Amino acid sequence: MNSQILVIGAGMAGIAAARTLHDAGCRVTVLEARNRIGGRTHTDSNLGVDVDLGAAWIHGPIANPLVPLAEQHGVGWGETDFFNIHGGAVMAFRPDGTPIDEAAYTAGIHYFAGAYNHLFSSLLAKQPGDDVRSVADLMDFGLPGQEQLTGDAAAGFYYTSRVRIRYEDAADLDTVDWRMGRAYMKLPGGDLLVYRGGFGRLAAGLAQGLEIRTGVVVERIVYGPDGVTVATNQGDFAAEKVVVTVPLGVLKAGVIDFSPTLPPEKQAAIRRIGFGNYEKLALRFPHIFWPTGPHRFNYLSDADPPLYMAWLNNAHYTGEPVLVAYHAAGLAQHTNRLNDEQLIAGALETLGRMFGPDVPDPVSYVRSGWEADPFSRGSYSFSQLGMAVEDRAALAAPVGEHIFFAGEATHPHYWATVHGAYETGVRAAREVLDGVGRGWGVGLSL
Ligand SMILES: Cc1cc2nc3c(=O)[nH]c(=O)nc-3n(C[C@H](O)[C@H](O)[C@H](O)COP(=O)(O)OP(=O)(O)OC[C@H]3O[C@@H](n4cnc5c(N)ncnc54)[C@H](O)[C@@H]3O)c2cc1C
Incomplete structure (x- = not known):
């Protein structure tokens, strides 16, 4: 029997799987379609600073497996205080560009956090009917006391409840099932921006010494009792076991042909779990013309x-x-x-409103393009309306004894994150090492 193990995809899940298998003494090769590793972590240094065009924050450093790795590989971070807990971290602007009062705005942000938790627990007790399914329904259902918020406090509440929350799911609120989202867990300790070295350095550090073949696009996976053949643009690879870590967006597109076809539960999970969009534009200017104290600027646009x-x-x-x-x-x-x-042009117009008319042209810029990228086809998974509670476990489940699945969308609690992707890679590697596919063995219950 061929003892070769193949890992498909050199994102964080694939690298973590290969690292775990390699360190356990296995013969493992990673096949990666792009000419770089890291997947949806991608640090760009063309602007003279390390800009992460994909993941940029370690969400919750406490008990996060990425923190020791980041320390080991010299990745530097700083806290981003999204909720302005310590003050001075968020500066907000009205549509005409005038600054919003920080204290009132922050009160609106904090009111949202408290009211949302309250709403969740009261809904849990009430078990509302089918008319309250999406996060948008939930907001319309009414966060208690929200009507008492006025002016700048209402702006802070609005931004947090309608704008910021959209970034967490990378999906519009009317497409997200709040009940499924309840399985999501946030690690404690705040949000750390990895601005020195970025996730690129972390991925490269974790990948040291692994055999990774880049530019290898997997097209077909044929599996059976005797093992697996993986057909690629660079020819066929034979293996005993394969760990598939390609993004959900790639699985949805059906561009990898599985033979025999994947079981119906897995196909349904691929169809039903949502895959969102999230893009960035980074601009370098000739000089700084804005305040350097705040971590974030929120612009309350009224444009359409x-x-x-x-x-x-x-x-x-x-x-x-x-x-x-x-x-x-x-x-x-x-x-x-x-x-x-x-x-x-739109970015400069907005900056002009916020910081005055003398906004210089940028000297350079980079933008992401995750949606059009054939090897991501979007940003990360979310709890789409219509999804079933078992879907993430079904996506994670091995097929037979030869095909294993990892990647952020397969995590029962930490999907849409780098630490979630990392944990799924380690989990899939352990399944391979156990020789028995066990999945997470976690039943999500509502
Ligand atoms: C814009 C954006 C912002 C984000 N912000 C954060 C954040 O701040 N914090 C956070 O924790 N998470 C964030 N995330 C999510 C995080 O980046 C992902 O959850 C995580 O990186 C996914 O890792 P993965 O290994 O599951 O998938 P990927 O990193 O996508 O790895 C899959 C790999 O498979 C390869 N592949 C695809 N098709 C093929 C094929 N046919 N053949 C061979 N290889 C193939 C891909 O090239 C890729 O390298 C963000 C994501 C995006 C896009």
Whole structure:
């Protein structure tokens, strides 16, 4: 029997799986379609600072397996205080560009956090009917006391409840099933921006010494009792076992042909779990013309569509004249239809409103393109309306004794994150090592 193990995809799940298998003494090769490793972690240094065009934050450093890795490989981070808990971290602007009162705005943010938790527990007790299914329904159902918020506090509440939350799912609120989302867990300890070295350094460090073949696009996986043959643009590879870590977006597109076809439960999971969109535009200017204290700028746009509402102040961390604009869900898809000139023109107009008319042209820029990228086809998974509670476990489950699955979308609690992807890689490697596919063995219950 061929003892070769193949891992498909060199994102965080694939690298973690290969690392675990390699360190256990297995013969393992990673096949990666792109000419780089890291997958949806991708650090770009063309602006003179490390800008992560994919994942940028370690969400919750406590008990997070990425933290010791980041320390080991010299990745530097700084906290992003999204909820302005310590003050001075979030600066918000009205549509006309006038600044919003920080204290009132922060009160609105904090009111949302408290009210949302309250709403969750009261809904759990009430078991509302089928008319409250999406996160948008949940907001309309009413967060207690929200009508008492006015002015700048209402703006903080609105931004957090309708805009920021869209980034967490990379999906519009009317497409997200709040009940499924309850399985999501957030690690404690805040959010750390890995601005020095970025996730690229972390991925490269974890991949040291592994055999990774880049530029190898997997097209077909034929499996049976005697093992697996993986057909690629670079010829066929034979293996005893294969760990598949390609993004859910790639599985949805059906561009990898499984023979025999995947079991119906897995196909249904691939269809039903949502896969969102999230894009970034990073701009480097000749000099800093904005305040460096805040971590984030929130712009309460009243345009249709409301673009350029979320900004990261890279200068706060690096001291360099760099800003990053974020778009998620339908807004990200909208920006993907704009050419570079259009996208940048809109960004400059918004910056002009916020920081005065003397906004210089950027000296350089980079933008992501996850939706159009054939090896991601979107950003990350979310709890789509219509999804079943067992779907993530079905996606994670091995097929027979030869095909194993990892990747962020297979995690029962930490999907849509790098640490989640990492954990699924380790889990799949252990299944391979056990010789028995066990899946997570976790039943999600409502
Ligand atoms: C814009 C954006 C912002 C994000 N922000 C954060 C954040 O701040 N914090 C956080 O924790 N998470 C964040 N995430 C999510 C995080 O990046 C992902 O959850 C995680 O990186 C996924 O890792 P993975 O290994 O599951 O998949 P991937 O990293 O996508 O790896 C899959 C690999 O498979 C390869 N592949 C695809 N098709 C083929 C094929 N046919 N043949 C061979 N190889 C193939 C791909 O090239 C890729 O390298 C963000 C994601 C995006 C896109």
